[in-house]
Amino acid sequence: AQRVTQPEKLLSVFKGAPVELKCNYSYSGSPELFWYVQYSRQRLQLLLRHISRESIKGFTADLNKGETSFHLKKPFAQEEDSAMYYCALTPGANSKLTFGKGITLSVRP
């Protein structure tokens, strides 16, 4: 069975500092990976997904199959990035998402 591990519960940085939110997964095949975000008083929503190779709000995430990681990165954090971030994995079509426990990012002024 697949598993998603987010080893840290909280990351606190100052505005302008780089951010890296860690995500590791265990799955023997080639999964699709996602990052979901929940801002204060808003609903959980998709931030980005590996298959799209996109940068959203300055965030990027690279799939490293050797290290089975999908870390979320941003070079310069903004206060509005403060939120709860969840990494998620699906093995493929018609398969469900498995979520990590999430990490709270706090960006201080």
Add this chain to the structure above:
Amino acid sequence: ETGVTQTPRHLVMGMTNKKSLKCEQHLGHNAMYWYKQSAKKPLELMFVYSLEERVENNSVPSRFSPECPNSSHLFLHLHTLQPEDSALYLCASSQDRGNYNSPLHFGNGTRLTVT
């Protein structure tokens, strides 16, 4: 209203009560889900419905009973719950049941407290 709407936002119930959570989506999606979000735990998938047919039941106790009368509505009927069932219950929908190409759209959730 567009998106996924859940009611009520908050619910307090005793262990002997019967209540229902409601979810409605106006996105034209074919799949709907119930998730449980507890403190210090990952999001737990409870049920999946695809085209009104239950396709997944993740060993959820029978005191939780889902109902999907049509592709736009999803209910979670609750009876004789336990205090440990207190959590945030999230409804979500997606275009298709496979989340590979169909991202989840979540509601705001129902905060349930069982006393």
